[in-house]
Every structure is written in C-alpha cells, then in structure tokens.
Amino acid sequence: MGRWEPGARGRLLEAALELYEERGFEGTTTAEIAERAGVTERTFFRHFADKREVLFDGSADLEGTLAEAVASAPPGTAPLDAVGDAFAALDAFFEERRAFSLRRAAVVAAAPRLQERELLKLASMRDSLAAALRGRGLAEPAASMVAEAGIGAFRIGFEAWVAAAEPRPPLADCVRQALDALREHGLSGRPVRIGTGPHG
Amino acid sequence: MGRWEPGARGRLLEAALELYEERGFEGTTTAEIAERAGVTERTFFRHFADKREVLFDGSADLEGTLAEAVASAPPGTAPLDAVGDAFAALDAFFEERRAFSLRRAAVVAAAPRLQERELLKLASMRDSLAAALRGRGLAEPAASMVAEAGIGAFRIGFEAWVAAAEPRPPLADCVRQALDALREHGLSGRPVRIGTGPHG
DNA sequence: ACACCCGATGTCAGCAACTGTCATCGCTGG
DNA sequence: CCAGCGATGACAGTTGCTGACATCGGGTGT
Numbered sequence: 281m282g283r284w285e286p287g288a289r290g291r292l293l294e295a296a297l298e299l300y301e302e303r304g305f306e307g308t309t310t311a312e313i314a315e316r317a318g319v320t321e322r323t324f325f326r327h328f329a330d331k332r333e334v335l336f337d338g339s340a341d342l343e344g345t346l347a348e349a350v351a352s353a354p355p356g357t358a359p360l361d362a363v364g365d366a367f368a369a370l371d372a373f374f375e376e377r378r379a380f381s382l383r384r385a386a387v388v389a390a391a392p393r394l395q396e397r398e399l400l401k402l403a404s405m406r407d408s409l410a411a412a413l414r415g416r417g418l419a420e421p422a423a424s425m426v427a428e429a430g431i432g433a434f435r436i437g438f439e440a441w442v443a444a445a446e447p448r449p450p451l452a453d454c455v456r457q458a459l460d461a462l463r464e465h466g467l468s469g470r471p472v473r474i475g476t477g478p479h480g
Numbered sequence: 481m482g483r484w485e486p487g488a489r490g491r492l493l494e495a496a497l498e499l500y501e502e503r504g505f506e507g508t509t510t511a512e513i514a515e516r517a518g519v520t521e522r523t524f525f526r527h528f529a530d531k532r533e534v535l536f537d538g539s540a541d542l543e544g545t546l547a548e549a550v551a552s553a554p555p556g557t558a559p560l561d562a563v564g565d566a567f568a569a570l571d572a573f574f575e576e577r578r579a580f581s582l583r584r585a586a587v588v589a590a591a592p593r594l595q596e597r598e599l600l601k602l603a604s605m606r607d608s609l610a611a612a613l614r615g616r617g618l619a620e621p622a623a624s625m626v627a628e629a630g631i632g633a634f635r636i637g638f639e640a641w642v643a644a645a646e647p648r649p650p651l652a653d654c655v656r657q658a659l660d661a662l663r664e665h666g667l668s669g670r671p672v673r674i675g676t677g678p679h680g
Numbered sequence: 681a682c683a684c685c686c687g688a689t690g691t692c693a694g695c696a697a698c699t700g701t702c703a704t705c706g707c708t709g710g
Numbered sequence: 711c712c713a714g715c716g717a718t719g720a721c722a723g724t725t726g727c728t729g730a731c732a733t734c735g736g737g738t739g740t
Contacts, residue, residue, distance in 0.1 A: 681740100682739105682740090683738105683739095683740090684737105684738080684739085684740105685736100685737090685738080685739105686735100686736095686737090686738105687734105687735095687736095688733105688734090688735090689732105689733080689734080689735105690731105690732080690733070690734090691730100691731085691732075691733095692729105692730090692731090692732105693728105693729090693730090694727105694728085694729085695726105695727090695728080695729105696725105696726090696727090696728105697724105697725085697726080697727105698723105698724085698725085698726100699722105699723085699724080699725105700721105700722090700723085700724105701720100701721090701722090701723105702719105702720090702721095703718105703719080703720080703721105704717105704718080704719070704720095705716105705717090705718075705719090706715105706716095706717090706718100707714105707715090707716090707717105708713100708714085708715090708716105709712105709713090709714090709715105710711100710712090710713085710714105
C-alpha cells in the first residue's frame, strides 16, 4: 500500500461520521460518503457491510475484551461481581477513543435505525457474556439472566457516562451504580424458591 | 366497509406470514406478498411501515398490558415481584394467539433482520416498564435496571416457552424461573454499597 | 528486466425496498 | 343525485446494496 495516505477505510469512516453529524444519518447517502472519502460507492460497500456498520467497527473487540475479563476473574467470585469487575477492563477501550465515542454516541442517539443496530451489538455482547459465565460453571438460565442484567447495567451506565459533565467518572463506576441499584431495590420480597416449583 | 371480506390488512398479514414460512423472510419480496393478498405493493406500504412490521402488529397492545399490570400491583410489592406478577397478565395475550405466536416465533428465529426488530420491541417494552416502575415511586437508576432485568427474564422465559413440549407450562412460570435464577445466583457476594462510593 | 500475480479499486447494470403524487372507485350522508 | 371522503391503483423516482468484469499498481520470482 505505498506510503501512508490514511487508507480508504479510515477516510470513509471519518467522512461518514462528519456527514452524519452535519446532515443526520437519514439525510446522507452512501454516494456522498464515498465522494467525500474520494472513492466510489462500491468501495464503501467493500469495506462496510451497510450504511450503519461504519459506526460499529470496534464492537467485536469490545465484546472479546469483556468476555476475556469475565473468564479471567478469580474463581469463586460471585457472577454479578465478576461481571461488574469486568467492565473496569473496558475503561481503557473507551478512554483511548474518548472523542470518537462521544461523537458517535450523539449521532446514534439521533437516529432510530442506528439505535436499532446498537441493540444488536448489545445482544451480541450479552450472548458472549452468557457464554463466558457458562464457562465459569454457571448453569442456565442463570448465566443468561446474569448476562442480561450485566449488559443492561452497561447500557444504563454508558448513558450516564455520556451524559455526565467533565470530569467524567470512570465508566466502570457508572455501571457499578446500576448494578448496585438492582441489588438494593430489586431483590427484596419473596424468598427465593429452589428448583422449578409447581406451576398452575 | 360493506360486507365482511377479510380486509386487505388481514389478508396481507396472512400472506406475508405464509410466504415467510415458505421462502424465508429474505427470500420473499413485498411484491409477492401484495400479489398473494390481491392488492398492489403500494397498498402493502399503506398498511405496514415496512416489510418487517407485518409481524409486529400487536406489540403496542402487549406493551400497554404489561405497563398497566405493573401499575396496578398492590402497593408495597417489591419491584421485581411486581414485574414477575405482571407477566401473568400476559398469559391471556399469548393464549389467544397461541398458533400465530408460535408460527411467528419460528419465522423470527430464522431471520436476523426480524430478530433485530424484535430487539426494538423489547427495548420499547423495557422503556414503558421503567416508566411504570417510576410511577410506583422507584427512582433511577433502579427503575431502569429492574426493567432491564424484567424484560431480560421475559425474553429468556419466552424462548423457553416456545421450546417447551406440550403441554406447555404457563408463560409466566417460564419467566419466573428466569427471575428466580437471578435471585439465586446473581446477588450473593459483596455487601450492597449505599451511595456511589469512592472510585479507584 | 520481465512476466506474473494479487489485492484494492473503478465501472456498470440491476434488483428490491420504499416514497410522493395524482387519478379512480365505491360508499355514505344530505 | 351529488358532494365528499377513505381506500386503492398506477406510475415514476430515489436509495441501499449486489454481482460481474475490467483495470491498475506494486511486490515477487526468475
């Protein structure tokens, strides 16, 4: 690839983000993105599966990092604690891309179709989180259920992080606050039933 | 509207469901759906916002029913219990549409784009559930967090319900099993911290 | 130096999901 | 009988996205 001109992929990403900010996601066409990046529309689709995918590049990394962090928690750690601690491992991820993450969050918040794609990303994270928990010996449906709660806390915590004024607290703290809220308010009430119990 | 011929909307819905079953969601075009229903493609889009929306007709009802059930729980009920009990109110909903619900679930399970739309429906239910919990006096982020857990349990429970052999247990039982799993496995570990606590 | 290969890109044709616009049809109330 | 109105038909146009094939430029082996 010769000398280092930014590379089509990077230029496409920056062009798309700028245009989504300027005209909104629905207001920009893939042709415009390609033009600003100095390539053809066809090349856009060679690098990104669709118009939304531009903003979901690092999500596989994010997912992998989370799963590894859960898998490597000290044995014996309670599931929800393992999940809560794992989010500390994601601080670095968002700290490195702080500026991008915030621009991206604003664009996604303004476009329903991007929010929908974000839900898919969260569902994917939830699935690999559940798999990591099963790897720790947690059975179903507990693994899936703890994963749901964990990803839910991540979503709520991330929103709080984005909305927070500078200096922003660590993302992991925002997430932990959501998890603590569940512990404080969610669980009181009826005693836990062991086993399935009779239905009807 | 004259005498009772099934009505374009109903014919479109049945035509779409049949075709999605026969050829898969991606394998059928809106033109084919319209043709089978005996109307033009344009009419399809007058009744449904897009190709996926056909299968998400009753979701507003579902959401409303859930929110009402939570709102009308006896005062003093623990949040997660109020949510668990509310799902009993949805039994009637799925019992009335049992056949449709199962056909629909199979089609959705086979089509990624429909699963994505399903996530949007769940997110919408989650938001109105959180609103109902705030209406009961629960503060943020607890309301959102309990709503996440509740909808997560609904998703897991619904999948179990669909996968179950006849005679199917009540849906509410499947959901409750997921909630109980969270209570049993999720919460042990560190004591609950009150307030944000120091970070670092 | 030369032929070769290969990955990235350009070019072009085409399908399918939608959308805007206007004409039409059938019923319903006055 | 007509005026109005809601539902539909007809049709053209935009946009996202795909397949197929040509091209280009740089690195490789001989």
